[in-house]
Amino acid sequence: MLEKSHKHITCSTCVGRKNSLLGSLCHDEIDHVNAHKACNYYKKHQSLFLEGSFPRGVFCINEGMVKIFQRGDEGKEQIIHIAKTGEMVGFRSMFSETPYRVAAETLEESNICFISKEDFLNMMDSNPVLRNGIIKELSRELSDRADFITNMAQKSVRERLAFTMIILLDIYEKEPINLSREDLANFVGTATETLIRLLKDFKEEGIIEVHTRKISVLNKEKLFAIAGK
Amino acid sequence: MLEKSHKHITCSTCVGRKNSLLGSLCHDEIDHVNAHKACNYYKKHQSLFLEGSFPRGVFCINEGMVKIFQRGDEGKEQIIHIAKTGEMVGFRSMFSETPYRVAAETLEESNICFISKEDFLNMMDSNPVLRNGIIKELSRELSDRADFITNMAQKSVRERLAFTMIILLDIYEKEPINLSREDLANFVGTATETLIRLLKDFKEEGIIEVHTRKISVLNKEKLFAIAGK
DNA sequence: TTGAAAAAATGACCTTTATCATATTTCAAA
DNA sequence: TTTGAAATATGATAAAGGTCATTTTTTCAA
Structure with a gap:
């Protein structure tokens, strides 16, 4: 506070x-x-x-x-x-x-x-x-925005979510990611429902841990692998 | 030459x-x-x-x-x-x-x-x-790249093609647009086949005229309408 | 001018992802 | 603590657009 x-x-x-x-x-x-x-x-x-x-x-x-x-x-x-x-x-x-x-x-x-x-x-x-x-x-x-454009144009939502979470990891540092599902979807560039489904996948694959809206990354390497480099 | x-x-x-x-x-x-x-x-x-x-x-x-x-x-x-x-x-x-x-x-x-x-x-x-x-x-x-990102994230390929053609109109001025289908697709951010199909639609709607690879815009207003402002 | 390679075009099919409807959970104010 | 609204989650469905195979056209060098 x-x-x-x-x-x-x-x-x-x-x-x-x-x-x-x-x-x-x-x-x-x-x-x-x-x-x-x-x-x-x-x-x-x-x-x-x-x-x-x-x-x-x-x-x-x-x-x-x-x-x-x-x-x-x-x-x-x-x-x-x-x-x-x-x-x-x-x-x-x-x-x-x-x-x-x-x-x-x-x-x-x-x-x-x-x-x-x-x-x-x-x-x-x-x-x-x-x-x-x-x-x-x-x-x-x-340069960052050029990457953003290319990602948007060529990557799947799943790949983009992984990419976005890597960026957010940098922003939130040690803290868990604390964004509304809607904001997260609007960062990834997808529908909120699709984002929620993908978060569920990541959770089931042991990549993240979710406490209500807060998301902690458990396996950064896997994120990198999904994001593609 | x-x-x-x-x-x-x-x-x-x-x-x-x-x-x-x-x-x-x-x-x-x-x-x-x-x-x-x-x-x-x-x-x-x-x-x-x-x-x-x-x-x-x-x-x-x-x-x-x-x-x-x-x-x-x-x-x-x-x-x-x-x-x-x-x-x-x-x-x-x-x-x-x-x-x-x-x-x-x-x-x-x-x-x-x-x-x-x-x-x-x-x-x-x-x-x-x-x-x-x-x-x-x-x-x-x-600023342009922010627009690009938002377009990529939220617009359909048809809308993006219209938007891209407006940009190209500016670049080619009076000349017809002279880009390979592949380059055009790679600018719009779509598959070449999808782009070709959409060009056909535009042609049938009287928006453009095509001579082999060269594209002339006949109806700029319609392009603006499709691109969404 | 011709023939081979590249580019453009078309068709069939399938995957991804958006949309809409609805249910469930969370949160904050009364 | 209750309650209503907002946020999150899930299911069903449809549409947009990608992929692969194939054909047609264009281009360019021999």
Whole structure:
């Protein structure tokens, strides 16, 4: 349970920041961000931004988890990414100066800071390390999305589920995976019913263990084998 | 038919460059690139780079067309993007300093120049307009790929074919679409046979006209309607 | 111009996965 | 603790689309 009254998070001691894109900031810059940023406590299922709205800055996740998704024609969500502590969210559309094509929503209660577009762009102009970090990050994500597309196009739902669980293993680290069946289905790109049936298979094959909604992976190797490399 | 003996293309008069990311270069910079770049004539189906190799620079398409694709587990290609005159190819992995996760191959005979990593990174350091153009481009492509993923996950093959043809309409402009059935299938993300059957449907519905492998769109509106906005 | 190879097209069949209906479990508020 | 709503689970069915076999057309080099 997060401290709901915690109104200010200090950048210099922020655990998330150290390994984040903002890890390269010098003291002065950190102080500046710290003074100008806004901190917010978000409840579960609260929206950071919606598709179609215009970016006014970037979000830094101090603590918590955020899903990035698109709504398809029939309103079904496709989850593109799940961001966690230390990640920054919402800067992609900001650079392209176009409305968000994805939406972002917390998956659990979270502490998230906000840095205005102006402040952030200024920092980028004056800090080559930050700038290069961003370019690197954008490139890395482009590669990931190419993989995502190829998987979607060529792999079965079972294979994609295995692949997705490997990604989630990385995100949840030691914790069991804690997503609704619907969100999981929307990440894999399948119907909720199909996903549930496949989870049952995995359970019967001893690959996972399920406690209500929480999923623990028992056999990572088998997941890799199913995901295909 | 391109001039095969044409060994040097001059940047300052390059038609492609004007609207490209390199449009912002000043005279000195253009001269520098011009002196340091390498020009090459590529035959149809020639490789620019392979998955797994390390980027040593960027490719500028002076004339021609290049497919960017990944090979899935069974060797089936998934086309991620088709680049044409004025586009730059291969800089994504260069920034992330990782091996290429996609491959690039000409779809037709092409004139393509090569700028070394060193030269290109130097230009980026000294040219904020170029730098910001790149960041904008990377962001734009990230959005496109999110759409691609959602389409792949939620749309039928028929809808995806319509969507893909709209993209190809943009790429081929006034020219008829000139791709093998296999490449088209690999862009849509389906089996070649399924694609051929759907093309037949489109033909019977008066949406397209086919002359051997070349496809002309007769009814763009209908394509939009099928693609779903 | 022709003949062989590649590409495109068609047919039959079967698997995967979505959809719809319904039952069961879980959870949180009263 | 109860209760109703939401989430999860299961079953039956249908449709979309993949696969394999075969035929027809196109292409290109000799």
